Amino acid sequence: MKNTEKLINALTGEGSLTFAENLEFATELEKKIPNLESQEHEGSTLWFENGSPSVASTRVAVNPTGHIVFYNDKGRRFLYTDPEGHPLHEALWTESDGEMRLALARVQLDNRQWVGIKPRAKTFQTQIDISSHDGWEKMSLDDLREKAAEAWRVPCSEVKYFYNDEHMIHQGDGKYNIQLTKDGLYALHEGNFDKSLFISFMFQINWARLDLIPVVELFQSTLPGTGGAVFEFIWGIHNDQSREEELPPLRYRGLPTYPSKEAFNIFSAFFVPQGPEGKDIKKIFMDPMTSHEITWTPQKHAPVRYFSDSHKVVITAQDGYLYKVTVHDDPITFPFTNCGGVRKPPIEREVTVGTQTFILMEGEFGREIPFDPVWGLRPQTQPTKAQPKPPFTWKWFFNGEPPVVDPIKAQYTVPFYPEGAADVDESSLQPMVLDQIFYYMEMAPAMPHRLEKINKVLIHTFDTVLAGCIDCTKEREYTVLYSDNEFAQKNAQLLWNYARSRDQLNNLEKVSFLPEKDHISHAYSEQYGLIFKWIPFMYHQDREACESMLKTLAGSLLPGGFLYLVGPRPLEGLFQHYGLDRLYNDPIYNMPFFRQHLKMCPENQVNPDLCVFLLEKKAPEEKKEIQPASDQATSHFDGNVPQMRGFKRPN
Numbered sequence: 001m002k003n004t005e006k007l008i009n010a011l012t013g014e015g016s017l018t019f020a021e022n023l024e025f026a027t028e029l030e031k032k033i034p035n036l037e038s039q040e041h042e043g044s045t046l047w048f049e050n051g052s053p054s055v056a057s058t059r060v061a062v063n064p065t066g067h068i069v070f071y072n073d074k075g076r077r078f079l080y081t082d083p084e085g086h087p088l089h090e091a092l093w094t095e096s097d098g099e100m101r102l103a104l105a106r107v108q109l110d111n112r113q114w115v116g117i118k119p120r121a122k123t124f125q126t127q128i129d130i131s132s133h134d135g136w137e138k139m140s141l142d143d144l145r146e147k148a149a150e151a152w153r154v155p156c157s158e159v160k161y162f163y164n165d166e167h168m169i170h171q172g173d174g175k176y177n178i179q180l181t182k183d184g185l186y187a188l189h190e191g192n193f194d195k196s197l198f199i200s201f202m203f204q205i206n207w208a209r210l211d212l213i214p215v216v217e218l219f220q221s222t223l224p225g226t227g228g229a230v231f232e233f234i235w236g237i238h239n240d241q242s243r244e245e246e247l248p249p250l251r252y253r254g255l256p257t258y259p260s261k262e263a264f265n266i267f268s269a270f271f272v273p274q275g276p277e278g279k280d281i282k283k284i285f286m287d288p289m290t291s292h293e294i295t296w297t298p299q300k301h302a303p304v305r306y307f308s309d310s311h312k313v314v315i316t317a318q319d320g321y322l323y324k325v326t327v328h329d330d331p332i333t334f335p336f337t338n339c340g341g342v343r344k345p346p347i348e349r350e351v352t353v354g355t356q357t358f359i360l361m362e363g364e365f366g367r368e369i370p371f372d373p374v375w376g377l378r379p380q381t382q383p384t385k386a387q388p389k390p391p392f393t394w395k396w397f398f399n400g401e402p403p404v405v406d407p408i409k410a411q412y413t414v415p416f417y418p419e420g421a422a423d424v425d426e427s428s429l430q431p432m433v434l435d436q437i438f439y440y441m442e443m444a445p446a447m448p449h450r451l452e453k454i455n456k457v458l459i460h461t462f463d464t465v466l467a468g469c470i471d472c473t474k475e476r477e478y479t480v481l482y483s484d485n486e487f488a489q490k491n492a493q494l495l496w497n498y499a500r501s502r503d504q505l506n507n508l509e510k511v512s513f514l515p516e517k518d519h520i521s522h523a524y525s526e527q528y529g530l531i532f533k534w535i536p537f538m539y540h541q542d543r544e545a546c547e548s549m550l551k552t553l554a555g556s557l558l559p560g561g562f563l564y565l566v567g568p569r570p571l572e573g574l575f576q577h578y579g580l581d582r583l584y585n586d587p588i589y590n591m592p593f594f595r596q597h598l599k600m601c602p603e604n605q606v607n608p609d610l611c612v613f614l615l616e617k618k619a620p621e622e623k624k625e626i627q628p629a630s631d632q633a634t635s636h637f638d639g640n641v642p643q644m645r646g647f648k649r650p651n
Contacts (some may be wrong), residue, residue, distance in 0.1 A: 004034050007047065007060055008087030010068050018192045019092040019104065022078050029059060029070070033180070036060070036562070037247035055243050065304045067372055074100055077240055080233075083374045084306035089233045093208075102207035104365050106188055106501040107229040110314040110326035110335065111411050114188040115226050116196055117233075119207055121184030122419070124444055124602055131174030141168050144176070154256050155289060158362055162203065162255055183214070184419070187223060198419035210238050210247065213267065213296060215254040223411050224333045225326070227266050228303065228316070235270045235302045242298070249274070249295035254633070257291040269303050269318065271296035286571045311369050313360075315354040320378035325351045325360055325369075332494065336360045340380075344387050344500055347394050347493050355379035363393060391505050394496035397513045402492070403485035410486045415464070421603040426537050427487075432593040433612055437532075437564050439592070440584050440614045450562075454529035458556065460516070461534040469532045470511060472504040479523050488513055523529065527558045535567035540609075554578035560619035569609040584614040 004005040004635065008030055010016065017023050036047040036059060043064035046053040055075035062068050066083030076093040089107040093100050130136045130144070142156075145163060149156040162180065169177040181449070182201040189195035199222050202214040213234070241247055250271065252259070264285055267273065275281040275294045284290045301319040312328040324335040336351040350361045356379070359366045371377050395402050417429035441447050456477045459469045463484045469479055472495075482488035492513055499505045502612055514523070533553055539545045550571060565571075566588075575582050588594055588610045598604060 003038075003045075004036070006085070007033050007062075007068065010081045011070060011079065013081075013085045013087065015191060016079060016081065016085070016087040017090055018106070018464070019090065021094075022072075022090065022092060025072055025078070026070075032059065033045060065376060067304055069240075071240075075240070076100060077237060080236055082304075082306050084307065084309075088305060089229070089236070091233075091237075100208045104193060105207075105233060106191065106193075107226075108191075109225040109229050109235050109411075110316070111224060111330070111333070112328065112410055113223055113408070114191040115199070115223060115229065116186040116188045116193055117230070118193075119187060120181050120204065122179040123179055126178045127175065128178060131173050133174075135516050136174045141165060144168065151171075152255060153289075155292070158253060158255060158292060161253060185222065186228075187416075194294065199414075200417060207237065207519040209241060210234065210250060212253045212618060213250050213271070215252075215258055222414050224335075227262075228269075228305075231270045232302070232305070233267060235298055238298055249297050251292045251295060252285070253292050258290045259286045259288060261286075269299070271298055294588060296351075306375050307373070308372065311368065315377075317375060317377060320376055322351060322353050322358060322375075322377050323569075325358070326359070329407045331405045331410055331489075332493070333410055333413075333490065336362075339386075340382075342385070344495050353377070353380040355381065386481075389428045389583055391498055392509070394493045397480075397495070397508075397511050398488075399490045399512070404490055405486045405489050410489065413464075413486050413490045416618065417597075417601050418604055419601075421605060423607060424597075426534070427464045429588065429594075429606065429610075430462060430534065431468075432591060432597060433534075433566055433588065434462075434465045434468045435593040436586060436591045436612050437614075440564075440612075444583065444614070451530070454561070456526070456528045457530045458523060458526075458528045459532045460520075460523070461536060462532050463487040463491075466513070467495035467498065470495055470508070472499040472502060472507055475507045475510065477510040478508075478512065479519075479526070479528075480511065480513045481520060481523055482513055483516045512572065516536075524552055524556050527556055527559045527561075529558050531557055531561070531563045533565050535565070535571075537607075542570040543570075547574055547575075550574055550578055550580075554580055554617065557617045559617050560618050563613075563615040563617070565613045565615055567611065567613070569611045572611075572613070575613075575615060579618045580615040581618055583616055584611060585611055587611050 009032070011026050011030060017026055032049065033047070036049055037051070038045055038047050039053055040326075041053065045062040046058050047060035048054070048057045049059060050057045056073070058075065059071055060068065061071070061170045067088075068073055068081045068083070068085070069077050070079040072078050072093060074093065074095070076091070078091050078093065080088045087108055091105040094103045095101070099611055102119050104112050108114055130139060130434060133139070142160070145159040146156050148163070149159045152159070161179065167179045167340065169179070171177055181204050182203050184201055185199040186193070186196040187199055189197065203212070205212060238247065238250070252267070264282055273281050273294050273296055275284050281294060285294045303318040303323065306315050306317070314326045314328075316323045322338050324337045324508050326335040332347070332349070334346045334349050337345050338348045338351045338353060339345045348361070348363045352359045352361055357368050357370045359368045390605060412556070415431060417424055418429055441451075451471070452474065454476065457483070458479050459466060460481045461483070462469055463482050464487055466482065466488065495508070495511070496505070499508050531553060533549070535546060535549055546567060553563055553565070569587065572582060572585065587608055589606045589608055591612065594606065
């Protein structure tokens with residue numbers, strides 16, 4: 001195959017382009033490609049018109065790894081593929097007032113799902129009135145920013161970065177209209193924006209001249225592989241823009257930032273961190289007050305992906321080192337990772353690399369795949385250190401028979417939030433509610449001591465966060481009733497990984513994940529020291545159904561036992577009748593964790609009658625160790641979230 005034929009196949013491949021303007025330009029470029037001139041430049045091959053390669057005249061660049069970049073007539077990349085022509089991302093650029101803007105972008109994930117970026121997806125506005133403050137007439141915009149920074153507990157420089165003078169419009173008499181525009185992240189059904197599912201907002205980026213690294217905490221709560229695919233796009237357009245002029249280093253910015261170990265790792269894969277000399281860079285990054293002080297410059301060799309139709313896998317490599325392998329149509333969302341014997345692979349899925357092949361190992365079973373020359377993989381000759389064999393696999397929680405799951409639906413077992421003023425669904429609320437439960441555990445006097453005495457636990461209709469309800473530090477008998485196969489599998493795997501990393505699997509031998517429809521009657525014939533129960537929204541208007549559930553729960557709770565109940569507020573009128581003491585309660589709309597969420601999605605709503613309760617079954621012979629809820633438990637909270645102890649939620 002001629003080189004130009006390979007380029008044309010990549011440009012015109014099925015699903016490579018979806019935006020009408022790109023399709024139109026590609027039709028013209030397809031005709032030009034056979035007549036383009038080519039030239040080698042720093043390991044890449046540039047294909048250009050008009051006699052010499054430049055930002056404006058270069059139409060195609062084939063990178064040293066074989067990956068192909070296609071540029072429009074303004075020198076902006078609109079398509080990026082692997083060497084075989086599989087599309088990795090597509091970008092649509094528009095020109096307004098002489099300036100180029102990114103209109104839309106989409107990136108393909110390893111699992112062949114697509115995620116979209118919509119710049120300037122929404123502008124939020126709020127009105128403030130400072131006329132009641134002494135000396136308001138003399139207050140400058142910087143004074144307002146300093147007060148906002150103090151309230152939000154972020155550096156004033158970050159407030160000024162996102163709220164410049166154009167975003168703070170004085171309307172007279174101490175009144176201001178405050179505006180903030182955000183980009184949006186979407187899951188794209190069938191690969192286009194016609195059927196998109198909103199994921200979350202992220203702070204606005206100047207995509208035409210990159211100026212910041214966005215909050216990647218979002219990527220930990222979205223489809224697997226989103227973070228890597230989005231950063232592949234960011235790294236690529238940063239490289240493109242660096243052809244025109246040297247760009248200043250990027251900084252991680254947000255109000256607030258959400259630094260984490262995972263964020264640092266993904267940044268470091270694509271960019272080189274630099275900080276004050278002699279200081280611990282990672283420590284500075286992990287502090288939300290100083291995260292922005294670390295500067296990031298592009299790695300010379302970023303991670304690259306290769307799709308293999310023959311082996312039905314996607315491999316991710318960096319400078320010849322194989323990092324991970326994802327299998328097409330895999331019902332399990334965890335890839336096979338190259339741990340090199342240094343750390344334990346997630347759910348025992350490991351890729352071991354030899355001299356001419358690599359092996360996808362899952363427990364004791366393996367599949368060998370030969371190197372493809374196009375991948376440019378380096379052999380690994382050092383022996384891999386064998387990890388200690390775990391006492392059981394994640395399938396143990398299902399008695400060795402995990403449920404059948406849909407490979408596509410398994411990718412979507414993440415929280416999804418409304419784009420505007422609508423109620424958050426119960427599946428996406430559950431992670432926030434679980435944080436509130438940990439908060440109660442933190443607040444309640446003597447709770448750790450009392451939890452130590454609990455030996456049997458029931459978890460029911462908490463499908464999204466099943467793993468987080470299970471404490472790995474002590475052996476207990478857990479009965480987990482689930483109704484969603486995909487969430488149950490994901491949580492079993494998260495729980496297994498979390499416990500394995502801490503050598504606590506032996507404490508989980510009595511954990512049983514059971515399908516609700518087959519085991520609900522037997523489960524409620526037992527008694528427990530602790531119950532987690534979420535009453536589904538569909539029953540909230542049915543008083544008889546809710547009371548029946550409460551009666552059953554009270555009957556299955558041992559005297560002195562605890563019930564974490566999520567349901568409609570009117571239920572509290574029945575607690576005393578069924579021998580339950582209310583220790584703490586909060587409407588979800590007022591929880592600190594929901595208030596934190598509103599910083600990212602300000603218009604999201606929740607039913608004001610939806611409450612989280614901590615209840616105790618009366619035990620007259622025992623002296624109460626927990627006092628009634630303080631005002632703090634139900635007050636508005638918009639500060640930093642406290643650290644939790646007790647039951648730990650797997651990351």
